Amino acid sequence: MPKHLIDPNKWIDLYSDYLFNYTISRVNDRDLSKDLVQDTFFAGLKSMKNFKGEASERTWLISILKRKIIDYYRRINSNKGKAEVRMSYNSDTESEGDWLEERVADPFDKNAESVIENEELGEAIYGCLGKLPEKQATVFKMKTIEGIDTETICNELNITASNLWVIIHRARTAMASCMEKNWF
Amino acid sequence: MNTQMNINKACEKANHVCDKSQYKEASFLEKVKLNLHLIFCKACRKYSSNNQKLTKKMHHANVECMHKQEKEVLKQNLTKAIKEQQN
Incomplete structure (x- = not known):
């Protein structure tokens, strides 16, 4: 089976x-x-x-x-x-005459390690989000990841502001404890 | 008993302000009151520290998700495809 x-x-x-x-x-x-x-x-x-x-x-x-x-x-x-x-190498008229060095990729900007770490962190976050009850996960995603304001979320989900903050509090507590086990 | 209830209420309020401040929705006065509470309350200090860690990690990970409308469209398309496959 x-x-x-x-x-x-x-x-x-x-x-x-x-x-x-x-x-x-x-x-x-x-x-x-x-x-x-x-x-x-x-x-x-x-x-x-x-x-x-x-x-x-x-x-x-x-x-x-x-x-x-x-x-x-x-x-x-x-x-x-x-x-x-x-x-063409330099089609932009505004940047004409800029130093060549400025066009070279910054080696300190983002290295492979930090990219991998970010991916793993993203996976850990989605792993923890998957363990939350559906409503908590929805509200947390809308507020934290999408950055939607409180009023819009309340109207969309038909809940009061105080209800939203209670849901956010529960979601954040669960997320923090899950992330503490898996990441912090 | 009464004192215990007052402490619980104060902690509840502190946690609420702490949550709001993660989204920059707490007022200056609320933040001052929160910081004063944190001086005396170990449990809320721990909650606040974990909460800040979570916020930092969420910013650092730069995770993205689909909007509700986008999901709805995707759901409709998939449901249609499932039905087509069943027929």
């Missing part, structure tokens, strides 16, 4: 944010990330029969998404040669 079962009806609620965050950190484009996540779900749906249940649904979907991201880079790289011919 398989250890994990598959249920595509729950995919959006359970994994869309995690997959989206995973994608956007790699392609740095919001619309493209949405498309890749959607393609991943469709591909997952088509190949549901191949799911053996040995890995979790999330791991399985991530492995599909990875292929999608690789395919995307392969596709744009096939046109890279043409793009390089067209590219």
Whole structure:
């Protein structure tokens, strides 16, 4: 008997944010990330029969998404040669005469280690968010990640401001204790 | 008994202000009162410290998520695809 079962009806609620965050950190484009996540779900749906249940649904979907991201880079790289011919080094008239050194990537800006650490931190955060009750997770995401103001959240979810702060308090307490175990 | 209840209420209020200040929604006076409370209350100091750590990590991780409307569209498309596959 398989250890994990598959249920595509729950995919959006359970994994869309995690997959989206995973994608956007790699392609740095919001619309493209949405498309890749959607393609991943469709591909997952088509190949549901191949799911053996040995890995979790999330791991399985991530492995599909990875292929999608690789395919995307392969596709744009096939046109890279043409793009390089067209590219002029200094098309911007405003930056004409700038020092060449200013155009070189800053080695202290972001190194591989900090990128990996950020990815792991993002995974830890989504892991902890996944353990929260649905309402707490929704309110916490809207307030903390999306930065939506209190009034808008209250109107959208039909709750009072004091109710929102109680939910935020519970979510933050749970998140802090989960992160303390996994990260701090 | 009464003193205990007053302490609990003060801590509850302090935690509430601490949460609000993580989103820059606490007033100056509220923050002053919170800091005064933190001098005497060890439990709230711990909560405040963990809360600040969480805020820092959330900023540092720079996590992003889909908006509600975007999810709705995605949900509709997936539901449609599921139905098509079942037929």
